[in-house]
Amino acid sequence: MGRFIRTGHSDRIFTITISRPEVRNALNSESCVEMSDAWDEFAADPDLWIAIVTGEGDSAFCAGHDLSDESPMPDTGWAGLSSRLRPISKPIIAAVNGNAYGGGFELALASDIIVADERAAFAMSEPRVGFVALGGGADRLILRLPTAIAMGLLLTGRRIDAAEAHRWGIVNEIASAGTVLEVAHKWAQDILLCSPLAVRYTKELALASLEGATWTAEQVELRSQLWEKLKVLDDTREGINAFAAKRTPQWAGH
Secondary structure, three states: OOOOEEEEEEEEEEEEEOOOHHOOEEEEHHHHHHHHHHHHHHHHHHOOEEEEEEOOOOOOOOOOOOOOOOOOOOOHHHHHHHOOOOOOOOEEEEOOOOEEHHHHHHHHHHOOOOEEOOOOOEEEHHHHHOOOOOOOOHHHHHHHHHHHHHHHHHHOOEEEEEHHHOOOOOOOOOOEOHHHHHHHHHHHHHOOOOOHHHHHHHHHHHHHHHOOOOOOOHHHHHHHHHHHHHHOHHEEEEEEEHHHOOOOOOOOOO
């Protein structure tokens, strides 16, 4: 158990809970390091077969990156997942208990199954605060949705509710208010009816077809290059300042 991330396990199921409710479970560098350690523990423990990731409270799964923190990410990237060249082969279920914005949406997309509370909403909101979805969001959304729908979400940062996310196949199941963990556990129990190794090999084969067997070094490097460009822009600083002041950014284009 870390400062910002709680973990627990029972019946082969490992649960990771983001515990920063005061900032809508936004992740800073320290919490990403704790997430990375938790994923490492899950991947390495032969007695842990399925992970469920969720947020504390009922209003936010994860509001994305904590813009007040500019410390570096761990080597494994955003939420301890985005820069892993090889995906974790064990199944991951996102129990989206509330809003999943920016990096929170990316964390859900890095999971294999998404269960969403009926009150949840999703947005790839990075461009609205001067950022880019570098944590796998732009890569995965364009693969998993029709191009026009994905680009519409990526280029506007607009919000969609759980029902629309389900309609487009982003979400597997909508849970009634307050029951998302219960529904996620039902999915986990269905997975546990299967051979754990067969499940992992199935995931590896499916992801190899969808995303490639690994994130290419070129993809990871491109994200790093884009971040280096972003962090020196006036617009990036304006986005951070506007977010902190709860005002509309005034973009200058440089």
